[in-house]
Amino acid sequence: MLIVALTGNYGMGKSFVLSAFRDLGAVTLDSDRIVALLLKEEWVIGEVRRLVGPEAVNPDGTLDKKTVARKVFQDRELKKKLEGFIHPLVFERVNDFIGKIKDRNRIVIVEVPLLFEGSYQKDFSKVIAVSAPEGTALERLERSGVTREEALSRLRSQMPIEQKRAAADYVIENGGSKDETRRQVGEVYRLLGGEMKKGGQRP
Numbered sequence: 001m002l003i004v005a006l007t008g009n010y011g012m013g014k015s016f017v018l019s020a021f022r023d024l025g026a027v028t029l030d031s032d033r034i035v036a037l038l039l040k041e042e043w044v045i046g047e048v049r050r051l052v053g054p055e056a057v058n059p060d061g062t063l064d065k066k067t068v069a070r071k072v073f074q075d076r077e078l079k080k081k082l083e084g085f086i087h088p089l090v091f092e093r094v095n096d097f098i099g100k101i102k103d104r105n106r107i108v109i110v111e112v113p114l115l116f117e118g119s120y121q122k123d124f125s126k127v128i129a130v131s132a133p134e135g136t137a138l139e140r141l142e143r144s145g146v147t148r149e150e151a152l153s154r155l156r157s158q159m160p161i162e163q164k165r166a167a168a169d170y171v172i173e174n175g176g177s178k179d180e181t182r183r184q185v186g187e188v189y190r191l192l193g194g195e196m197k198k199g200g201q202r203p
Contacts, residue, residue, distance in 0.1 A: 001104045002196040003123075007115040008130035009161050010154045011137030011144075013174040013181070017130045018111050020185040027108045029097060034090050039063050044089070051081055073153045087118055107192050116159050116167055126195065128188060129168035131161050132175040 006021070008014045015030065022028040038044050042061075049057050052071055058064050072079045094110055101108070109128075112120060121127050132140075134155065141151035165171050170191065172184045 001098075001101070002107045002125050002192055003098065004107065004109050004126045004128060004192060005115050005121060005124040006109050006111045006128045006130065007113060007164060007168070008132075008174075009137065009158045009164070010113075011139075011141040011151065012130050012132040012161070013140070014111050014113065014130045016178070017128075017172055017174060017181065017185055018109060020182050021107075021109045021189060024186065024189045025107075026189065027101060027106050029094055029108070029110045031090050031094065031110065031112050034093050035086060038086065038089055038093075039065070044086075047085055048082065051085065052078065070150075073150070073157055076157075079157065083114065083118065087114075087120075091120070091123070105196070107189070107196060114158070116164055121167070126170070126192065127168045128170045128172060129161070129164045130172050130174050131165055132173070134161075136175050 006014060006018055008017075015032075018028050018030060039048070040062075045057060045061070045063050048063060048068065052068055056064055056068050056071075068082075072082055098108060110124070115121055115124075115127065137155060138148060138151050141154070142148055146154070170188045172181065172188060174181045
């Protein structure tokens with residue numbers, strides 16, 4: 001089994017690339033989805049409330065994600081504390097899922113946005129970085145309902161994409177057409193298959 005991390009910055013199309021790998025037969029895991037599920041658990045909401053403040057929780061007991069996001073991206077120390085709480089829980093779920101895969105002759109792609117920021121790359125055999133021009137990323141974020149100010153704040157809170165590109169084993173350029181992105185995904189998937197045949201496995 002080859003365990004691969006997929007990373008990149010906000011608005012650069014990691015989810016689309018992950019789905020393209022899934023279409024080719026890879027087992028895929030979206031850590032953002034895992035986070036979303038965790039943030040529905042009562043005890044997790046309670047800890048977020050303790051870290052962020054009572055305004056983090058709606059009157060019905062659910063998490064006010066917009067308030068949490070706004071505060072986190074305005075306070076680097078708070079962001080670090082929240083990530084320190086959430087990230088180990090996410091990787092616990094990821095490891096549990098991988099451990100239950102019966103067919104060990106599979107390529108597993110795990111989307112981890114803050115891979116390098118958290119120094120998690122050591123837990124993976126290979127790293128793929130998804131890259132797109134900042135202007136394209138800003139447009140995508142704005143189309144999804146994020147204000148330009150918030151989009152810029154989010155992008156600035158992450159390691160520059162140039163550094164992620166340099167540190168990755170493979171780079172997928174996702175600033176053009178979907179067909180071109182799929183072509184690159186296919187080529188990387190072929191190369192990963194070769195790595196697995198050579199005996200590549202999780203560190």
